[in-house]
Amino acid sequence: MAAESEDRLEALIEDLLRINAIKFGSFKLKSGVDSPIYFDLRVIVSYPKILGLVADLLWSRAQSEGISLDCICGVPYTALPFATVVSVKYGVPMVMRRKEAKDYGTKRMVEGSWLPGSDCLLFEDVVTTGSSVLETVEVLKTAGLEVKNTIVLLNREQGGSENLASRGIQLYSVLSVYKVLDVLLSKNKIDLNMAERVRGFLNGTTPDSSLLTTPITTKIKKRLRYSERRDIASHKAVKRLLSIMEKKKTNLALSADLTTTDKLIKLVDEVGPHVCLVKTHVDIMSDFSYDGTGLRLKELAKKHNFMIMEDRKFSDIGNTCKLQYTSPLYSLSDWSDLVTCHGIAGPGTVNALSDVIPEGSGCVLVAEMSSRACLTSSEYKESVLRIARDFDNVIGLICQRKLSEREDILYMTPGVNIDKEGDRLGQQYHSPEEVIIRKESDIIIVGRGIYESADPVASAIQYKNRSYSAYTESITIPEH
Incomplete structure (x- = not known):
């Protein structure tokens, strides 16, 4: 069973590279830093088989961790299709967070039906610092939902898990960036120089990469003596x-x-x-x-x-x-x-x-x-x-x-x-x-x-x- 799961993960990684959801080169990130790797998982929506596999792996991760939940939600926008497929395929109630409130009708930021205090499991596509997850958590909490766990398709391993844990949210991932590198390297899809370049960037040992590994906080907290x-x-x-x-x-x-x-x-x-x-x-x-x-x-x-x-x-x-x-x-x-x-x-x-x-x-x-x-x-x-x-x-x-x-x-x-x-x-x-x-x-x-x-x-x-x-x-x- 473990071997079968490993095969599915490796197949997914190769598929993501094939459809250009994973790219190598030089990419300017939102922070202004040049990164040797870029993830554009939005393209998955155009590939039904890959989307179905992603949904299966996300749900399997939730089940293996024994996560209790009343409903699920995808962080907009990329993870919304993930949550939708999981909801339909596995019969799990779903709620949807809006990016902006309507100026008419109910003007709600969260759509769907739930009871106050319901436990909502979040799905996300990529986590770097966890800021997008935290934004969605705040909106859901304001609507009366509780969020304790998040499952991400790909963890960039750059502080997101620690940042979310500090806010009481456990992050579980299907893939890590290091797993992606190891699989692509073993299958000769990238060379050793590129793999080491990305690892150095992620570990903070190349210029400017430290900007991405600094945890995000709303304020600098004075350390206890x-x-x-x-x-x-x-x-x-x-x-x-x-x-x-x-x-x-x-x-x-x-x-x-x-x-x-x-x-x-x-x-x-x-x-x-x-x-x-x-x-x-x-x-x-x-x-x-x-x-x-x-x-x-x-x-x-x-x-x-x-x-x-x-x-x-x-x-x-x-x-x-x-x-x-x-x-x-x-x-x-x-x-x-x-x-x-x-x-x-x-x-x-x-x-x-x-x-x-x-x-x-x-x-x-x-x-x-x-x-x-x-x-x-x-x-x-x-x-x-x-x-x-x-x-x-x-x-x-x-x-x-x-x-x-x-x-x-x-x-x-x-x-x-x-x-x-x-x-x-x-x-x-x-x-x-x-x-x-x-x-x-x-x-x-x-x-x-x-x-x-x-x-x-x-x-x-x-x-x-x-x-x-x-x-x-x-x-x-x-x-x-």
């Missing part, structure tokens, strides 16, 4: 880490990816005074031992007042993760405060770890990664956010930007480097200011920018000062 966040938080680990950040004036985490104990301990002892968190990968070490490595790290954490996060990235079934966490080989519970987990195995991983992780310790979920073309889609991020909401032992997220309005968890961003844009293995880098101010993350995670430096301590101080200054700037932004 660490002390205010600490008062809101309920988990001891969050309170402790925020207290360390405030006391030491640092929001820098060291990713200590070294392979021998002596090098690791030396680096951590030198850099420890300037970080709030040390992230380890003990499974890459050739000589790890509980006494020689784990306990020595714990002693340094006490000496320099930082926390330890073992980047284990648990991703197996619950029972296996329990055994991995409690294995005497690493004895993680005795020296690490936090452990990372993928969401790929579902909530069972976090649920199982909650049975064995000591009080005051917690899980950090990997919602996004900093590698190029990673598979952390919007659907994956939505699932991770649900797990984070459901389990009290989740204290934070590894992510590329703040993914929700929650202030009781921490947002940690890897891939920060002042001097480089990326590496040949797909790593992409961002500046401390971009991560802290524009992407609203809490902690920058720096590895090679520190431990490969000629002077790791000086580099750590530079990262600490720049990232903490960015935080200071963000808490003094005047509201307007």
